Amino acid sequence: MTTTRFFVYGSFCEGMVHFNKIQNFLESSVLARVKATAYRLKVGFPAIVKAGSDLVPGQLVELKSSELLLSLMDEFHGYNRHDPEQSLYSREEVDVYPEGSSAPVRAWIYFLNPLKLPVNAAVIPGGDWKRSLEEHPSLTSKLSExxxxxxxxxxxxxxxxxVPIDLTLYRELMNLELIVDKGRRLALSKLGQEVYKHLA
Incomplete structure (x- = not known):
């Protein structure tokens, strides 16, 4: 079986909520950086845009490659290889700088489509999303059980x-802008859908 290199960041890094999605395919992992600009999304996790010169931290992972894994990763990131311009993310091969090595290596990365960047996304100074999460934990970590x-x-x-709800919980989730009231039933807001995606 072949291996495929990916640069992962945010929720896909070791110890984070989505690492388990790639853990069983992992062949190797080293700390690395990529030149880009990192944004903090309202949910708290970062998204990377292909622009700028910040060295954004993450992990260079080698994964046991399969079409299924690639399809699952593409689907999670909202990437449609038949319509990349309309996709939420693009999957591109770029230079990645592993820690302790002077030479870059090529690896796949998911860049957020700049046209899909939310207006409330904030640039993370220096691209250090780890520090951003330490200083201001993600919305998912602040929610009650x-x-x-x-x-x-x-x-x-x-x-x-x-889906039944009590009034206190209804008010809490409305104040957090995680649900929308559609009259007869409730639904997750756009932010609520993002939070749902980032829950373990």
Whole structure:
């Protein structure tokens, strides 16, 4: 089986919420950096845009490659190889700088489509998203167990059924802008969908 190099950052790094998605395919991993600009999304996790000269930290991983893994990674990042311009992210091969090595290596990375960058996204100074998360933890880490459970239930629902909620929880989630009231039923807001995606 062949291996494929990826530069991963944010929620896909070791110890983060989505690392388990690639853990079983992992052949090797080293700390590395890539030239780009990192933005902090409202959910708290970073997105990287292909522009700028910040050396953004992450991990260079070698994964046991398969079409299935690539399809799952593409799907998670909203990348459609048949329509890259309309995709949420693009998958590109770029120079990555492993720690302790002077020579760059080529690896795949998911860049956020600049046209899809939310207006409330903030540039992370120097690209240091790890420090940004330490200083201001992600929204997902601030939620109560009750809030997490409800978001997961709503996220898994088909949208036709009514997911019961009490008034206190309703107010909390509305104030956090995680749900929208559609009259007869509730649904996750855009931010709520992002939070749902980042829950373990």
């Amino acid at each position: 009750k809030q997490v459970t409800y978001i997961q239930k709503l996220g898994k629902s088909t949208g036709r059924e009514i």
